[in-house]
Amino acid sequence: MKKSNSVLVFGAHPDDLEIGMGGTISRLSKMGFEVIPIIATLPNFTENDTKDERRSESVESSKILGCISPEFLDLSPTQMIFNRKLVSLVDKLIKKYQPESVFTQWIGDSHQDHQILTKSVMSASRDIDNLYMYETTIPGGLTEISFKPQLYVDITTDIDTKKNALTCFKSQFVRCGQYWLDAIVGRSSYRGYQIHTKYAEAFEIIKTIKF
Amino acid sequence: MKKSNSVLVFGAHPDDLEIGMGGTISRLSKMGFEVIPIIATLPNFTENDTKDERRSESVESSKILGCISPEFLDLSPTQMIFNRKLVSLVDKLIKKYQPESVFTQWIGDSHQDHQILTKSVMSASRDIDNLYMYETTIPGGLTEISFKPQLYVDITTDIDTKKNALTCFKSQFVRCGQYWLDAIVGRSSYRGYQIHTKYAEAFEIIKTIKF
Amino acid sequence: MKKSNSVLVFGAHPDDLEIGMGGTISRLSKMGFEVIPIIATLPNFTENDTKDERRSESVESSKILGCISPEFLDLSPTQMIFNRKLVSLVDKLIKKYQPESVFTQWIGDSHQDHQILTKSVMSASRDIDNLYMYETTIPGGLTEISFKPQLYVDITTDIDTKKNALTCFKSQFVRCGQYWLDAIVGRSSYRGYQIHTKYAEAFEIIKTIKF
Amino acid sequence: MKKSNSVLVFGAHPDDLEIGMGGTISRLSKMGFEVIPIIATLPNFTENDTKDERRSESVESSKILGCISPEFLDLSPTQMIFNRKLVSLVDKLIKKYQPESVFTQWIGDSHQDHQILTKSVMSASRDIDNLYMYETTIPGGLTEISFKPQLYVDITTDIDTKKNALTCFKSQFVRCGQYWLDAIVGRSSYRGYQIHTKYAEAFEIIKTIKF
């Protein structure tokens, strides 16, 4: 596959990307990579929010992160099944963008959409050089497997951008409150400390090609 | 083994306990458990600090956490080998205190002392009902295995005590600076969020008996 | 989530609960917990048995164990797919009962219904404090992963109740014979020995909150 | 289950069997086992190839390996879902042939069809004595888990037969070229070296009964 400078970033829901790798998206964008967010579904978390609100939150956040607006697949719950149909859809995106790297959610999070999306991205990424899973943070989303931090990205110069992007998601603030933001920033401090810097984001690696 | 209300907490070095489970020690002490810290070695991290300084930092921290002063084994590096001798030493402590729970460091941290101590504690804890490993935070201490958070303790009411205890370790502040504290508190926010509270500490479980 | 004293126990089929944790259900019921069995499907194992027979076996067994009658979801095979629909169904049960603990089958058993049910229970249990998987026993049901016993419940005073509950499943006796019962009691002896008692049941822990 | 001398070998696609265990099929056939290849789907990889071409490639290859012609299930992509329907289909094959051993693809390959087929074979193999997964080789098909070689079969006397069988798949040669064959033979050299022979094939074991 011909290499491009684009990077595909998959998230089942709006704000998944910002939580997991908002700092890295900002950093990659500054470095000149074309980061393309792909959002699989547009759920309504509270009775009052609508798909359009969630979509425009995501668009606003992308501007802050410095990347293009997300591609919204707007899949219905019945379309979120691990089979050839969903894999083909991801296949087409990968053929279209020929990314140099693909990021997706950690396979071990308990949310069914996260697992199914990631399994599909893995299946479709057989010709991709670099495939990473970002760390998910939902309350209580534990399963029988555990996250293995392997790739660290220093986001010390991007932490404010990450915070600003997260504050776009007003519907999440209503649901989760301030301690949602504290937890995400807190985790960045922790991951930063592991590589002797102030803030970092961590990823589990499926494969990477180097040198 | 007759049950007592004592809890043994093993750390290879001074401050390992506070970093990993200072909040939980505070909480257990308030609940009436007799928490007994056991410190295996007394290293000199900088040229200027002495064993005595590190010992008194630990004693001061224990007072803040509300537990008794640590038992210092003061093992030399050549004594830190996984064999019957070290296991027997831990054995004696367990026979002496007959603890209802034992906490030790996560086996997957890269530090040789942490691994060797924990292997010895596991060997000696065959008759113990509850055996947990706390989350270690040293910069870069990664190995081929990953931490699996399973037991969560809500330390929201104990976070200030934990911070105060950590500030006793002046020699660490010199070495690591403020971002050391931020990383530890940050991780507590992250672990707290996973159980819908502000601050928590997480543990991997070897075994527990309930009901 | 407000805590109640109810405990949800999920099984794909009638008798899965009794095999895996009949002793623990009895014990929890005696302790005052409201144990609520949820049975996902009602298969016909032999040509002669009917859904009604299997249902009444389960009701009879519940009486012996001291818990309320199971809630039968009566899902058809085509409904046993890991997707949002099945997760939503479990979600509703969890919202309805607000359990203090949830038990489900071990994820590593080879039966498709066991795996799919447990994946759905994990997804729906993001706000649950205590989530455990009980040990499954079907002949030959091995996969690429292995059961990790972590939580032990002493059922020495409940082993006869467990045996009596198991004998309610006459259709299983026809299929499996006496050595079915011997295997289940035998495993309890083995698990008991590991914690210095006569009989125990073992569970793998997804998460638990303590202190 | 009554033992026969038949061996069932499952592959999602034509040539999966030859890549993973062509040498072992040849060897087992020579030893007198009745090896029965089961091919789940018949994909068209290039625009020009047809299902009939792929089917006849497989039939030709079987002749070279010395086993009977494959049973083609010809499942459509929408039928490749891990549920009772697919498991029942495999169940029937197992009841029909009562095999002494079952081989299927490694569960950790990224291809959705490989994973779904193997999960179904595991579910259906609860009464089977010997269940093995062969090593898959597709470019880039990596996931979060890793292959564990445990069973080795010496195929030094069968390597030429394996090569000849692989050359039947003309459509694959067009797609992958000579280095496809080199990779497969190369892996056999590597696996052979691990058991002190020239060529071998390796398998991960789910279960086996011996003595």
Next chain:
Amino acid sequence: MKKSNSVLVFGAHPDDLEIGMGGTISRLSKMGFEVIPIIATLPNFTENDTKDERRSESVESSKILGCISPEFLDLSPTQMIFNRKLVSLVDKLIKKYQPESVFTQWIGDSHQDHQILTKSVMSASRDIDNLYMYETTIPGGLTEISFKPQLYVDITTDIDTKKNALTCFKSQFVRCGQYWLDAIVGRSSYRGYQIHTKYAEAFEIIKTIKF
């Protein structure tokens, strides 16, 4: 390595072999294999028992199992360290007997002697075709890893021999009582049920060569 019909069975302590694979030793002996037990250490569990008593218990048990008397290495605790010296010692035994199979204790048991012996046996078995780990049963001997049953041996016709061999270890009966025997037989029922028989022993496989 030239194949012989001998089978080496390693145990750190007297009675480890009988607990883990007494039935299989009996079965292999009946089948004509020369089973050679190797006992690494001779501990004194109670104040009154002596090394000689423990040695003669082992010899008596071997007679019942139908194999030759164990080779007692009589290593002191300080010799039980994972290094070249211990590996060389095992190396010599393997060169001497050239066994067709080697059995050792499960690596995941918490006992330091079990782990160290097994690591040494693995290192020394690089030229061995078949290497298995038997299931250990000590009370509470849990670690961070879990046993993976893969090889099953049907010991229905050997269960009484196994029980008789176990009763030779009078010092263990004093320490552990009748429920020790019940646990071991109970586990055999459970393992038997998994392969549709009355009694079985289970092993984790490091490697095996077949066909």
Next chain:
Amino acid sequence: MKKSNSVLVFGAHPDDLEIGMGGTISRLSKMGFEVIPIIATLPNFTENDTKDERRSESVESSKILGCISPEFLDLSPTQMIFNRKLVSLVDKLIKKYQPESVFTQWIGDSHQDHQILTKSVMSASRDIDNLYMYETTIPGGLTEISFKPQLYVDITTDIDTKKNALTCFKSQFVRCGQYWLDAIVGRSSYRGYQIHTKYAEAFEIIKTIKF
């Protein structure tokens, strides 16, 4: 730690580096990295070979690979123990060279020296940005864990250099013969195919920092 352009490569024995990552050493050297091989021990495999012969084989191979001559630690077997002493020795090398990357042997190989060296390198690499384990190939060196290929280096232009370097180890040729070389090259074909190239080497990642 200040970054340099040096790369430390640890091997327990002469030729371990060449087998595992000879192509990558050649490639890194061409790219301008200063690759520094560290050889821990100098064993005598056959009665006739001497330490000096093995040392000069290594020196000759380094010339072919384009890197500097190895630093020979010449540790005796009794010094190969995982403790502070060995870790301190590795510590000093890391402080001396301040490498941008460290490569060591895969932790899961059965050889005691490989395991002990790698554990020590992990302990000493807490401040290192990039830590990788190369794939080991000794006959039969299997343990309970499995290699996870994650980092791939394309060595198509370096395969001949790798082969030439390997032929320096005349003592190994005497021991292992031609099929030793075929196995190593064969594995490179297999790893190459996984990333759509002719030859590659694969590594398991402990940690890496990027962007």
